[in-house]
Amino acid sequence: MMNTGTSVTHYSVPEEMEEGSVVANLATDLGLDVQTLSGRQMRIDVVANKKYLDINRSTGELYISERIDRELLCPLKTTTYCFLKLDATIENPIRMFNIEVEIIDINDNAPHFRRGTMHLDISESSPIGERFSLNNAADPDVGSNSVKNYHLSSSEYFAIEIQTGRDGTKFADLVLKKPLDREQQSVHNLVLTAVDGGTPTRTGTASIVVRVLDVNDNAPSFDKDRYVVQVMENSPIGSLVLKLSATDLDEGSNSDIVYSYSLYTSERTQNMFNLNPENGEVTVKEMINYEEDKLYELEVVASDKGQVSLTGQCKVTIQVSDMNDPEISVKSFQSPVKENIEVDTVIAVVSVSDKDSGDNGEVDLYIPHNMPFRLRESSDNYYELLVSEQMDREKIPEYDITFTVKDRGSPPLSDNVTMTLELLDVNDNVPKFPQSFYKIRVMENNAPMALLSSLTAFDPDLHENQYLVYFIIEKEIANTSMSMLFSINPENGDLYALKTFDYEIEKEFLFHIEARDSGSPPLSSNVTVHIIIVDQNDNAPVIVSPWRAHGSVVEEKIPRSTDKGSLVAKVIALDTDSVHNSRITYQFLQVTDATLFSLDQYNGEIRTMRMFSYRDPRHLRLVVVAKDNGEPALSATVTIKLSTVETAVKAYTDMTEVPLESDLFSTLNLYLVIGLGSVSFLLLITILVTIVLKCQKPKSSQTAPPSRNSVISERNSTIADSTLVSNDAYWYSLFLAETRKGKLVVRQPVPKGSRYIVSSIPRGTGVTDTSDSAASTLQV
Incomplete structure (x- = not known):
């Protein structure tokens, strides 16, 4: 249970x-x-x-x-x-x-404030008894261990009152017990202490910073109620008479002061003296004459910028002191004058006087230093102003000349007058170009009337002396004047091209541009212009070797017994563009057997990569493309048909005359002429080598059937260079290469009117036997 x-x-x-x-x-x-x-x-x-x-x-x-x-x-x-x-x-x-x-609970926590410092802004006009809430302290303990009281540091202006909330929380209010005065003390620093009821007690503190806000409760005040000052008659306009200064104990806009005349200051006095509203300076506004007024009374008001402005005032008495001032009078003054006015020309006459006696009546006349003028006394109390050096309007267009007369009294008195001398322009400056030489690059195939450059000159003169007109100084090139090729805007110097240029025909132009002003007489200057035509890749390569009488197909024969590495043919292309655009590279476009032939991309040589075999076809087809270095690249192609033949070795070969096609040399090719210069050195070496080989004695060998060795017709040699043609009376020899049959193919120069013989020479022979050869002749 x-x-x-x-x-x-x-x-x-x-x-x-x-x-x-x-x-x-x-x-x-x-x-x-x-x-x-x-x-x-x-x-x-x-x-x-x-x-x-x-x-x-x-x-x-x-x-x-x-x-x-x-x-x-x-x-x-x-x-x-x-x-x-x-x-x-x-x-x-x-x-x-x-x-x-x-x-x-036990008292294991002290009171603490959420903020260590409390800031309060209190106006100095706050009434006694006004309350200001403070942040209360917190204590996590309960009952008697929580915050029970607050204490405030000693202060004659503030006290605290403790309040209890419905939940028993204690908090304090700051109470004003005495009126504040910001001008006496602008900041009050207090300490608030919170105390709990535990045993032993624990406390926490916070700082209270009270900033007293200003109210406009102080009026501006001067250090004196009345000021008395002396001023000399004829004091310079703008000279300082007195500087007034008022102070205001407030701050901010409540202390900003504005000065003004009161209604008790006469209009005449206000016209004679200027009062600066910002700084209180009293200055001379009009010339003072003792004989007109000997005393001036001013009442000045100083007002602050508070919302309700407060004011203060003072009185100023200005007493005028009598004196006889020296006087100056300009009798004549010539202005304007030309800038090239002659030295020692009189441009002004001035008289001076002083009514005083003794040293007080002795006067001296001055003008400023470093000016191109000098004074010359012409008679008693009369002076002439002369030009002392050449003037330049472009440097200084006008002069403010101040004549100052000063007596020899103590203190010295003075008077002055300022005159302005204006200079008229003279056409004394030639037009100037920013540069002495202009190099202008123009891309070929340019559009007609294209702007090339702006050649603007500068002339520091004025008006018509400054107006410039631009001309092209005529110069003929190949019976063509510059004005047919270029045009310049006569008003602004803009240079235009009148035609489209071709780099391959015209590469540069050198001429002069003249800028002429409209003065009398006119002045001018010129500048050199160098026009450089920049090449475009607008010409495709032209293949000059192997030679093609018609079309682009070349037929060649090559022995099948040719060794590996043997030269089969050499493709040579020429490009009339600039060096950069005319750099040629070669490559196969089509090849019957890529394992049989190689092509050097830089010199165009086609060589065998191996020996022929019985499997290789007897007829081969090679298509080579020659590309230039332009952007985009242009190219030309040639097709080479190779036929392999069975050949036998022979010791001697008769010299064979081969007729040359007359039309081959009838048309002169510009591109070949350019190539002629580049290989001229090789031609000289060719002649020497040919002579040496001809002088060698031939060795005995078995004869072989005659073969055609014409370079032009069948190109049985391993030719490595192109054949060049010119208009001259001589054909240049060209050493082509060693033939596959051990021979050299040689062209020999002969005088104009003789026959041109192409012959085959066995390699290694000392004497060439031409008795069995059939001569082929060509009249040139």
């Missing part, structure tokens, strides 16, 4: 108890005999809050399993109570016990 029963047992512990501390013995407090129950296998279970509390099952003691922080366990301050509740169970028979442990 199971007996059950429930009861609530209450315990109280302070929050500072250490871990392992015993709260109570449950077995004893619940009336249980532990020894008796242990025989019945008593089991006590903690149902809840085992994190902080636990039960020793052998003794029945309730102990602290982890130190308790009441503020962490019960953060809400809605009540001062904080409980830990748990359930214990005993079996056989089952009994349940409800246990609650109250955590008692």
Whole structure:
């Protein structure tokens, strides 16, 4: 039979108890005999809050399993109570016990303010008793351990009043107890202290910075109520008479001061003296004459810029002192004058006088230094102004000449007058170009009337002396004048091309441009213009070797016994564009057998990569493309048809005359003429080598059937260069190469009117035997 029963047992512990501390013995407090129950296998279970509390099952003691922080366990301050509740169970028979442990707060936290410094702006016009809210301090403790009071540092202007909220929270108000005066003290520094009710007490502090805001409660004031000053008659306009200064104890716009005349200052006085409203300076506004007025009274008002302006005033008495001033009078003055006026020309006459006697009546006349003028006394009290050096309007267009007369009294008195001398322009400057030489690059194939450059000159003179007209100085090139090729705008110097240029025909032009002003007489200057035609890749390569009489197909024969690496043919192309655009590279476009031939991409040589085999076809076709280096690249192609033949070795070969086609040389090719210069050095070497080989003695060998060795017709040689043609009376020799049959093919120069012989010479022979050869002649 199971007996059950429930009861609530209450315990109280302070929050500072250490871990392992015993709260109570449950077995004893619940009336249980532990020894008796242990025989019945008593089991006590903690149902809840085992994190902080636990039960020793052998003794029945309730102990602290982890130190308790009441503020962490019960953060809400809605009540001062904080409980830990748990359930214990005993079996056989089952009994349940409800246990609650109250955590008692201790004063382990000091009050603290959310902000360490509080700033308040309070107007100095605030009334006594006005309240200003302050931030309250917080204390996580409860009850008497929380904030109980506030204290304020000593102050004759402020006090605090403590208020209590509905939840018991204490907070303080700052109360003004004495009127503030910003001009006496602009900032007040206070310290607010919060105190809790624990034992011992704990405190927290915060700084209070009160900045007193200004109100316009101070009027500007002068250091004197009346000022008396002396001023000499004829004092220069703008000279300082007196500087007034008022002060205002306020700040900001409340202390900014504006000076003005009061209504009691006469209009005549205001016209004689100027009052600066910003700085209070009183200066001479009109010439003062003692005989007209000897005394002036001024009343000056100083006003601040507050919303409600406050003012202060003072009186100024200005007494005029009498004197006889020296006088100056300009009798004549010549202006304007030409800038090239002659030196020692008189341009002005001036008279001076002084009514005083003695040294006070002796006067001297001055003009400023470093001016191109000098004074010459012409008669008593009369002076002439002369030109002392040449003037230049372009440097200084006018002169302000101040004549100053000064007596010899003490202190000296003076008078002055200023005259302006204007200089008239003279055409004394030639037009100037910014550069002495213009290099202008023009891309060939340009559009007609294209703007090339603007050649603008500058002339520092004025008016018609400055107006420039531009011309091209005529120069003929190949019976063509520059004005047929170029045009210049006569008004602004814009240079235009009148035609489309071709780099291959015209590469540069050199001429002059003249700029002429419209003065009388006119002046001019010129500048050199160098037009450089820039090449475009507008010419395709032209293949000059191997020669093709008609079409683009060349037929060649080659022995099948040709060794590996032998020269089969050489493709040579010429391009009349500039060096960059005329660089030629070669490549196969089509090839019957890519394993049989190689092509050097730079010199166009076609060589065998291996020997011929019986499997190789007898007829081969090679298509070579020659490309230039332009952008985009242009190209030309040539087709070479190779036929392999069976050949036999012969010791001697008759010289064979081969007729040359007259039309081959009838048309002179511009491209070949250009190539002639580049290989002229090789031609000289060719002649020397040919002569040496002809002089060698031939060796005995078996004869072989005659073969055609004409370079032009069948090209049986391994030719490495092109054949060049010119209009001259001589054909240049060309050493082509060693033939596949051990011979050299030689062209020899002969005088005009003779026949041109192409002959085959056996290699290694000393003497060439031409007795068996059939001569082929060509009249040139």
